[in-house]
Amino acid sequence: MNEKRDRCGNTPCSxxxxxxxTCRFCLGSGWWRPExxxxxxxxxxxxxRVEEPCRMCGNTGKEHDPLPGSAPTSHR
Ligand SMILES: [Zn+2]
Ligand SMILES: [Zn+2]
Known part of the structure; x- marks a missing residue:
């Protein structure tokens, strides 16, 4: 039984x-299982296989701060 947090700890956090x-790394569970x-x-x-709180979303299961440059840019 693993719990996830409502907030990552940053306030305010958009x-x-x-x-x-949903966090792409833990699929919203707030936990990931790397080997x-x-x-x-x-x-x-x-x-x-270990289980640890997802670092990418701060154990919230919500996408946080996608990597810089990953956002598509358009030049039109
Ligand atoms: Zn947050
Ligand atoms: Zn996550």
Whole structure:
């Protein structure tokens, strides 16, 4: 059971004010599950799946601050 936060902690935050933009990285869950390298007892390298709060949206599940330059620009 994982909870997500209503606000990312920045106030005011225009991203938290929106409800119509789901975080692309966690798909709105506020959590993501990356795989991280993990060395087991015999020295072998395996991948362990970890669960952590989504950093891209501050655990809110709402899109925050898309990467600069990712917004489409038009020159017409
Ligand atoms: Zn926010
Ligand atoms: Zn997210």
């Amino acid at each position: 991203w938290c004010d929106r409800d119509d933009w 991280k390298p993990h060395r087991d007892n015999s020295g072998g390298l395996t991948w362990a």
